[in-house]
Amino acid sequence: MNTYAPSDLTFERGLGSWLFDDKGYKYLDFASGIAVNSVGHSHPHVVSAIQKQAAKLIHTSNLYNISQQKKLAKRLCDLSFADCVFFSNSGAEANEGAVKVARRYMFEKGKPERNVILCVDGCFHGRTISMLSATSKKENRTGFGPLPGGFRHIAFNDLNSLAEQFAAKDVAAIMIEPVLGEGGAKSISKEFFKKAQELANNNNCLVISDEVQTGIGRLGTLFGYEKTDLKPDIMAIAKGLGGGVPIGAVLASKKVAYAMKPGSHGSTFGGNPLVTASANAVLDIVAEKDFLKILGHKIDYLSKELDKIMNEYPKFVEEVRGQGFLRGLKLFDPVSEIQNELKKNKVLFVAAAENVLRLLPPLTVSIEEIDIAISALRKVACKGIK
Ligand SMILES: Cc1ncc(COP(=O)(O)O)c(C=O)c1O
Numbered sequence: 001m002n003t004y005a006p007s008d009l010t011f012e013r014g015l016g017s018w019l020f021d022d023k024g025y026k027y028l029d030f031a032s033g034i035a036v037n038s039v040g041h042s043h044p045h046v047v048s049a050i051q052k053q054a055a056k057l058i059h060t061s062n063l064y065n066i067s068q069q070k071k072l073a074k075r076l077c078d079l080s081f082a083d084c085v086f087f088s089n090s091g092a093e094a095n096e097g098a099v100k101v102a103r104r105y106m107f108e109k110g111k112p113e114r115n116v117i118l119c120v121d122g123c124f125h126g127r128t129i130s131m132l133s134a135t136s137k138k139e140n141r142t143g144f145g146p147l148p149g150g151f152r153h154i155a156f157n158d159l160n161s162l163a164e165q166f167a168a169k170d171v172a173a174i175m176i177e178p179v180l181g182e183g184g185a186k187s188i189s190k191e192f193f194k195k196a197q198e199l200a201n202n203n204n205c206l207v208i209s210d211e212v213q214t215g216i217g218r219l220g221t222l223f224g225y226e227k228t229d230l231k232p233d234i235m236a237i238a239k240g241l242g243g244g245v246p247i248g249a250v251l252a253s254k255k256v257a258y259a260m261k262p263g264s265h266g267s268t269f270g271g272n273p274l275v276t277a278s279a280n281a282v283l284d285i286v287a288e289k290d291f292l293k294i295l296g297h298k299i300d301y302l303s304k305e306l307d308k309i310m311n312e313y314p315k316f317v318e319e320v321r322g323q324g325f326l327r328g329l330k331l332f333d334p335v336s337e338i339q340n341e342l343k344k345n346k347v348l349f350v351a352a353a354e355n356v357l358r359l360l361p362p363l364t365v366s367i368e369e370i371d372i373a374i375s376a377l378r379k380v381a382c383k384g385i386k
Contacts, residue, residue, distance in 0.1 A: 009343075014041025017365045019348070027343075030373050031350045032360045035181065035213050035326070038240035039285050040362040046243045049281035050274065059272045068276035075283055079222055081232060082251035086260070087271025091212030091238035092126025094248035095175070097265060098208045098236045099130065101252050102173040103150075105206065105259040114205070118165050118174040121156045122353065124182035125175065125210055134175060137183075137353065157189045166199040173206035173234070174199075178224030181213035184354035185321040185328025193228040206233040206256060212248070216240035217286045217363045219324035220299050227323065240363075243282040247275040286363065295363055298370065299324050302359070305374045309381060316381040321356060325363060328356040329377075338380060345376040 009027075013020040017040055019027045032038070039046060053068065060066060073085040086101075088094045099117055106114040117134060119125065125134040132141045133151040141147060154174075155161035165171065174196050180186040200207050207230055214224030215237035225232050233256050238248035249271075269275075285291060303320075306327060310317040321328035331338055335351045342349055342357075352358040361370070 016040040016043075017362050017369045025346060028347045028369060028372050028376075030359050030361045030365075031348045032362050033244065034350055035218060035239045035360045036242075037244055038216050038218070038363050039243050039282055040364045041244075043243065043281075043285065043364070045285060046278055046281040049277045050245070053274050053277035056273075058274045059269070061268060061272075062266065062270065066271060066273055066276065068273050068280055069271040072271070072276045072280050072283070075280070075287070076237075076249065076251055079283075079287055080235065080251055081225075081253060082235065083254040084252050084257035084260075086250040086252075086265060086267075087276070088238070088248035088250065088267055089246045089269050089275075090126070090248050091210075091236065092128045092131045093267070093270075094212060094236035094238050094250050095125045095131055095134065095208075095210055096128055097250035098175065098210070098234045098252075099134075099173075100265055101234050101250060101256055101260060102206045102208060104264060105256040106172045108259040114170055114172045115150050116168070116170045116172060117151050117208070118171055119151055119153050120176055120180070120188065121153050122180050122183035122186060123153075123175075123177055123210075124180070125177075126212075156186070157192050159191060159195050162192065162195055162199060166203050166205065169203070171203060171205045173208050175208040175210055176230070177210045177212075178214045178219060178228055178230070179323050179326050181326060181358075182352055184330070184352045184356040185326055185358050186354070187321065187323060188228075190229065193230050197229050197231055208232060209235040211235050212238045214324075214326060216282070217292060217295060217324075218326050218360075220292065220296050221324075222287065222292065240286075241282065242275055242279045245275045245278040247271070247279050291363075295325075298365065298367060301367055302327065302361075302370050302374075305370065306359075309374065309377055312378070313381040322358075325359070325361050325365075327359040328352055329359070330354060330356050341380045341383070342376055345379060347373050347376040 010022045011019045019029050119134045125131045130148045133147045209225045209232040235251040306320045317329050319330040335355045350358040
């Protein structure tokens, strides 16, 4: 179906931070398949894990034990607040699962009237029918009604709106992205996170961290909530977890996960041997002792370079946004035109809301590759579009 704008690029091969097209050109990939290729393209460790697993066993369904899945679940729990995991196939599905866990928890506690999920204006939680109710952008929803109820939105970074929404006493959970990705690489204030957690505690509500984009090292910590005062009860991850294979996960504390019983949720493909083998290989790399330390240096370097660009070209960049390797440049010129110019310079970026050019390099990118991306930005900034 015609759901994506036509592209003039066809890639045949990828290696590390680079993509190679069918015409023999190579492109530096600062899009990472929209935050998916966390360890770059065709990382040998991931390739080998997929090949070995494919040769042994690809799929069995969740009617049987899956050893790669058990191993991955245990590792994710050891590395986070969580005690239990459910595997899905995408980010939207992980969020669906997260909402189901929150509502079912309230139901089991004898409080089924507490079923509303609070979200933040500007958020993006996916495109399934109920995640469209959670996602705040009207354009995403147009023509798909009637959409399910049970979601309300809090004005961005507005502490009064936050308090008002919790006061209604029908809230099951607040679902929040540690940094708004699709919404324009926008950071939520420290005060907002703190107050959200406080209100959730005081009202016996749950906190869902949507880490589909921010999870698995993207913000410099393994999970984005570690950068905030949030203490999630439930977390959704996907994108970077599989390094390119479709996998998502709902992580939850024992306290809430007990509400889910055999039959209360399921997925045919979710967490199958192939995708969990790939995700285990990604974790071998990202959860390794020095990985996040080295990543931290690269993040600092990129930050300084982006600030320099803004200072050098105040008519090009209005604002530098985001954290870690989820960065955004709010531009004066139309982002699609700048993205196109950068593409001509053989560097790929992604657009986000609010005229933001998003930078999502692989976590394995080198300083030299960051320099290449920065010099392409400088070249385009210099030339100007108008
Ligand atoms: C924060 C967040 N949640 C959910 C989703 C939906 O994920 P998927 O496209 O895998 O369904 C996205 C995708 O961009 C996202 O950024």
